[in-house]
Amino acid sequence: MKKLLKEYRVELIALLVVLFGFFLLVEQLDIRVTVFRFISQAYNQIRAAGINIYSVVSNYAKAITLSDAIGWVIIIGASFFFFHRARYRFLLSIYIPDRTCPICGEAVRRVHRTSWDKFLQRVLFSKFLRYACRNEECRWSSIALSRHPGGKRPGTEKKRQ
Numbered sequence: 521m522k523k524l525l526k527e528y529r530v531e532l533i534a535l536l537v538v539l540f541g542f543f544l545l546v547e548q549l550d551i552r553v554t555v556f557r558f559i560s561q562a563y564n565q566i567r568a569a570g571i572n573i574y575s576v577v578s579n580y581a582k583a584i585t586l587s588d589a590i591g592w593v594i595i596i597g598a599s600f601f602f603f604h605r606a607r608y609r610f611l612l613s614i615y616i617p618d619r620t621c622p623i624c625g626e627a628v629r630r631v632h633r634t635s636w637d638k639f640l641q642r643v644l645f646s647k648f649l650r651y652a653c654r655n656e657e658c659r660w661s662s663i664a665l666s667r668h669p670g671g672k673r674p675g676t677e678k679k680r681q
């Protein structure tokens with residue numbers, strides 16, 4: 521049963537959406553009014569909370585002390601360092617120096633990047649390519665770097681595409 525649910529998950533969700541659509545049609549106006557009211561109430565509450573958050577932040581900014589400021593500088597600095605390390609480790613993990621498949625050793629060819637790849641490029645401030653193994657039985661495909669991530673200066677890597 522669990523396996524069946526997993527296999528037909530998308531179909532089940534689609535079916536539920538269809539049923540919900542029919543329900544909305546049959547139910548006519550009432551439910552739509554209710555949904556609309558719920559959304560507008562939620563929107564008003566978020567707006568009110570947003571104003572509260574703003575006043576909390578501005579009060580905090582007025583009362584900030586030197587030690588607080590130093591604390592924030594340390595936190596932000598450490599976060600940047602952590603991001604830089606994590607990014608470097610990730611880029612190193614996808615480094616394929618001789619453009620061969622890391623699974624079977626066959627030569628790879630360039631393929632189109634997915635939208636997820638492009639998103640990842642922006643997040644990591646890096647440019648990489650997607651490769652696929654030429655071996656039909658292997659079918660390995662991944663984003664990869666053919667140049668060592670430490671080989672470039674950090675300032676030159678921020679070119680986006």
Ligand SMILES: [Zn+2]
Nearest residue numbers: 621624653658
């Ligand atoms: Zn391969």
